[in-house]
Amino acid sequence: MHRLTVRGDLPDLPFRARPYPDRVPVSPELPDHPDYRFTLANERTLLAWLRTGLALVAGGVAVATYAPDLGVRWGSAAVSLALVLLGLLTALAGYGRWRANEAAIEAGRALPSSLLVPAVVAAVTAVVVVVAVLVGVEVLRG
Amino acid sequence: MIVPMETQPERTVLSWQRTGLGMLAVAGLVAHRAVGTARPALLVAAGITALLGLLMLGRLAPARYRQVCRRVAENRAVSDPTPARVATAGVVLAAVAAAAAVLMPD
Structure with a gap:
């Protein structure tokens, strides 16, 4: 207009x-509503979190399918389940982050701080360390 | 069809499409596992996940694009929680299907 x-x-x-x-x-x-570009940027951020969750879920299924004997008997199942659950939690947390951002954008406030990124990085690092240990066990067993 | 003034709605619909494709990729992995381990029950989980991905790709993404273009042209707020909730629920269901694929005993 x-x-x-x-x-x-x-x-x-x-x-x-x-x-x-x-x-x-x-x-x-x-206007009595926020700039639509902020809303769409927030929506794309939610979708990026959902894709991160999907990538972790896909990684879990891939480990179960392509690495069924990972170090110890339960190794593959534990790593797969951890990745799938991490993906599930990442998607839910991404939705929570989207809601908090929407409220802030609507109210004209700064976006709230979040520990989501370091939390996901820490969790993925923990899974990678466990995989490295299990691979090490498998190599040592010959 | 309302044509937007710039590329923000297009970038957003592409993001929706990538998410739908991601769900189809998970469905493919679950289906491959179902066939490889001879567990046909898992094919149902893979089929549901694929259906959710196709719905996101073919229904949710274009509907949201049209809604955004219309509201921008009318100078109205574009925020709508429904597509976000539907997408999150779809990813959660895909994760549950994947968990079933991982946990189902041989």
Whole structure:
């Protein structure tokens, strides 16, 4: 929608065609909702979290399928289940983060801080360390 | 069809499509496991996951794109919790199907 700020912005039109011919607002009228670009950026961030969760879930299924004997008898199942559960929790936490961000955007506040990224990194690191130990056990056994 | 002024809605619909493709990838892995380990029950889980991915790719993504374009053109808020909730629920269901694939005994 075209917004007029100063009288000089009025196009050179016949009087009846001019919008607000006798009422030109001094300042632009602000909409009562947030900029749609912020909302869409937040939506894409949620989808990125969901894909991170899906990637972890896919990794869990891949470990169970392609590495069924990982070090010890229960090794593969434990790592697979941990990855799938981590993916599930990542998707749910991403949704929680999206909701908190939506509320902040709606209220015009700064986005709330979150420990989600370091938490996911720490959890994935822990799984990788366990896999490294299990592979080491398998190598040592010959 | 309302054409947006810039590329933000397009970037968002592409993000929806990538997420749908990710769900199809998980469905493929579960299906491969079902066939490889001769557990046909897992094919049902793979089929449900694939259906959810196709719904996201073919229904949710274009519907959300049209909704965003319409609301931007009408200068209305584009925020809508329903697509976000549906997408999260779909990923949770895919994760449950994957957990079943991992845990199901030989």
